[in-house]
Amino acid sequence: MTIKIILLVAFFAVMIGVGVYCRKSATDVNGFVLGGRSVGPWLTAFAYGTSYFSAVIFVGYAGQFGWKFGVASTWIGLGNAFIGSLLAWVILGRRTRVMTQHLNSATMPQFFGSRFDSNALKLATSLIIFVFLIPYTASLYNGLSRLFEMAFNVDYTICIVVMALLTAIYVIAGGYMATAINDFIQGIVMLVGIVAIIYSVLKIHGGFSGSLAALAEVSDPEVSTVPGVFASFFGPDPAGLAGVILLTSLG
Known part of the structure; x- marks a missing residue:
């Protein structure tokens, strides 16, 4: 437990340190919102990936x-x-x-407003982003707080408050550049965690075939009564699977 706490404190310190370090990149609106358009492909990819595939993957999916x-x-x-x-x-x-660079737009609402010369579209885009970011952000904080509560035996509410404060500190201090760098670091942690999980599962069950065989033995009458269905190519509900793929990929 002591090692976990030390690693957690070190991780939080790195997050805040990155925010403080990136203050020089957030001296104006362009720097704060876009990182001066100098973030680069790798940081952009990790920022997108860790935002898209975060608690949703590890908890929800x-x-x-x-x-x-x-x-x-x-x-x-x-x-x-x-x-x-x-x-x-x-x-x-x-x-x-x-x-966006040609139109000198820093945000998507600003881009749509300039591109189509429509303040109404700009306002509508802002409202859509604002409304749907609320449940999205809530789901992230909920998922991560549940994980922290389980791993560190810390109260759920405290987890949410601490994470919100830490996020606010490095975002306000360093803007998008701080967010991108922290996302890159967190993405590396996520990749290492995924590899560790896969390795552990394969090691426990003696490889990929053994893991599939163990999965085939799992049964849940509420989902399906077909033996071995959880190890099948399209699972117990192919139509539902196709719907989820389309919804989450295009939605």
């Missing part, structure tokens, strides 16, 4: 969809990776950057 669809839930991850991420960046990434 793993807990709900992993149990509901079994190994077939891998299709959801592939759909999100290739349709929701890669395709979106290939089609929109460079075009959006060029146009």
